[in-house]
Structures are given as structure tokens and as C-alpha cells.
Amino acid sequence: MKFKQFAALPYRMRDNDVEILLITTRKKRRWSVPKGWPIKHNTAQQTAATEAYEEAGVHGKIGNRRIGRFRKRRLKKEQPVMCDVQIFPLKVTRQRDNWPEKHERSRVWVAPRKAAKLVKKAGLRRAIKSLHQP
Secondary structure, X not given: OOEEEEEEEEEEEEOOEEEEEEEEOOOOOOEEOOEEOOOOOOOHHHHHHHHHHHHHOEEEEEOOOOOEEEEEEEEEOOEEEEEEEEEEEEEEXXXXXXXXXXXXXXXXXXXXXXXXXXXXXXXXXXHHHHHHOO
16 A cells, blocks of 8 residues: 655745745654645645645745655654655745744755755755756
């Protein structure tokens, strides 16, 4: 059985440069992107956009095309499962000061090169680099 999760890769333009928004994971405080389990009656893209708001406090335009994927071990009903995380680009249009998981996570805007250095997953690094190429 293969489990899926959907992730948003939030980005914005600043003076012709791309900036990437990273958030910390709850347990290990590693830098990553908002992601979550499929939400009933939502597309993969809608799920990713919802997670971006809940975990990072951002709204924007979610891309239709997946720009990457990575695998991650997760606990589901206390059983370790392998997850295929699909990544969609999210062009951030609004950032809130308060959001549901504000007190559980940190967030930071960084240049793509720095973002690629901060994240652990190779698939996420590739997605960040693919977003950065003109």
C-alpha cells in the first residue's frame, strides 16, 4: 500500500529574484515545506494550498503541474508507512501574521540556493532548483 501526501512549495518574486518560504517540521524542527494527507473532496492542488495556509499562513495561486516529489516515512495510526509526497508550486499573494500552526512552526523566506541547502530531501531540493530556473 502506497500513501500519498501533497506539498506546496511557496514562492514569491522580490526584485526579479525568486524567494522560497520554508517552515520547520513540528517534531525535529527541520526545514521543509507545508504538506499533508489528502483532504476528502479536494484535489491534490487544493490540499497543498490548504496545508500552506494551515502550516505557513500563506495564500496564493497553486500550480496545476507537479514540480517534484520525494519520499518520506510517516506514522499513520502509529504504523510507519512510506509516503510519496507530490510537490506543487504556490505563488504567494498574501501572508498572514496569524495562522493555525503559528505557535508550532517557524517560517523563513530565503533565496532558492539557500533553501536547497537547508532542506534534507533530494526531491525537494530538485523541485526548488527547477522552480528557480528561468
